[in-house]
Amino acid sequence: MKIEKQQIASLNKSKKAEHTVQLDFALNQLNSKGIDGHAIIQKIKDFQVAIPSWALGAGGTRFGRFSYGGEPSNLHEKLDDIGILHALTNTAGSVSLHIPWDTPEDYDATKQIAASHNITFDAVNSNTFQDQKDAKLSYKFGSLSNSEDAIRNQAIQHNIEVAKIGEKLGSKSLTVWLADGATFPGQSNFQKALQNTENSLKEIYKELPLDWRMFIEYKPYEPNFYSTVIQDWGTSLMLANSCGDRAFCLVDLGHHLPNTNIEQIVATLMLKGKLGGFHFNDSKYGDDDLTVGAIKPYALFLIFNELVYGMANNANNPDLAWMIDASHNIKDPLEDLIQSLEAILIAYAQALLVDQDTLRAAQQDHDVVKCQEILQDAYRTDVRPLLKESRLQADAAIDPLAVYRDLNVRENLINKRGNDSIASGL
Numbered sequence: 001m002k003i004e005k006q007q008i009a010s011l012n013k014s015k016k017a018e019h020t021v022q023l024d025f026a027l028n029q030l031n032s033k034g035i036d037g038h039a040i041i042q043k044i045k046d047f048q049v050a051i052p053s054w055a056l057g058a059g060g061t062r063f064g065r066f067s068y069g070g071e072p073s074n075l076h077e078k079l080d081d082i083g084i085l086h087a088l089t090n091t092a093g094s095v096s097l098h099i100p101w102d103t104p105e106d107y108d109a110t111k112q113i114a115a116s117h118n119i120t121f122d123a124v125n126s127n128t129f130q131d132q133k134d135a136k137l138s139y140k141f142g143s144l145s146n147s148e149d150a151i152r153n154q155a156i157q158h159n160i161e162v163a164k165i166g167e168k169l170g171s172k173s174l175t176v177w178l179a180d181g182a183t184f185p186g187q188s189n190f191q192k193a194l195q196n197t198e199n200s201l202k203e204i205y206k207e208l209p210l211d212w213r214m215f216i217e218y219k220p221y222e223p224n225f226y227s228t229v230i231q232d233w234g235t236s237l238m239l240a241n242s243c244g245d246r247a248f249c250l251v252d253l254g255h256h257l258p259n260t261n262i263e264q265i266v267a268t269l270m271l272k273g274k275l276g277g278f279h280f281n282d283s284k285y286g287d288d289d290l291t292v293g294a295i296k297p298y299a300l301f302l303i304f305n306e307l308v309y310g311m312a313n314n315a316n317n318p319d320l321a322w323m324i325d326a327s328h329n330i331k332d333p334l335e336d337l338i339q340s341l342e343a344i345l346i347a348y349a350q351a352l353l354v355d356q357d358t359l360r361a362a363q364q365d366h367d368v369v370k371c372q373e374i375l376q377d378a379y380r381t382d383v384r385p386l387l388k389e390s391r392l393q394a395d396a397a398i399d400p401l402a403v404y405r406d407l408n409v410r411e412n413l414i415n416k417r418g419n420d421s422i423a424s425g426l
Contacts, residue, residue: 057423
């Protein structure tokens, strides 16, 4: 299914009058504060977030998975679904492939389908957290950290092959997330596991194209619950530094212990020029993979405040790779992604409203109350009219979720693919 601009334009007509009133009010409100609302609209319009190929089907839990019907059963159908998201939002302009779940069978055809939706290929993601079909050796006790040379070499070669696949598609970065760790005390030697991981990452880094970047993800627990080899941002940073200038840390919102100050981590990594990518989701307890902004929208805004500051003040840090890493089993996956994209743009737009010069002055004066007021004033500003205008200017939907439902997208996908189709890779 492909949504045409004429369909969106037709459904936008009934919302334009109300939108114009809301936009005028928002722009006048911002103008009274000396803020150029049109400049913010342009920045929103330019902001693109990668959609992971694994998030287009119903998610799952350790206890079960509930299919939603009409799921994409191959990579080309997944690209079509991302095309729907991009047509509606103008924000989902790239895809992040997970290998081997979504290894292209026909590279030319894959690139043509992506191009037809104006979609580019973002970071490619390796998978050594589970055994693959026909694999000679098992990752049950680790991959890049494993005590056995042959198993580590198998994991290294997989990552190198993933990069070669990405290179054929036009990707420029590799994301490495390890499930390696231990569930019981004494199961592994901490130092040797970390040293093995460092050596393995260096081998992968050495084989990457010179214009590529490596993103090293971290996670405090799960699937191992006693220790994880790359358990925090400090370990990720240490490993990135040991690999070289093109290795960076990747921050996933769900990969932190409860109440971790993620905005401080972001600020530190950007100061050091080592923040490479960002995975968006939300959580109540752990790596819940919930819709972005569903639980902690203010925390998301505070993170974006540091991201916006860093992008303006840390020239040594590269352009960031943005990706959604949310997946849940009781929502239509495309509706979930539309909600996540909206939440990301709201937090980004709110952060753009922060008067950084005034905030710095208040910090210098130790005016704690004023600092709080500056941040919360930006957070409490309704920026949704700016998002709607950015989409309208790009021929996307003023209200993407409403248009999605008005066009009966899920019903059409079920009619085309069947009610029992299951997304590949899950």
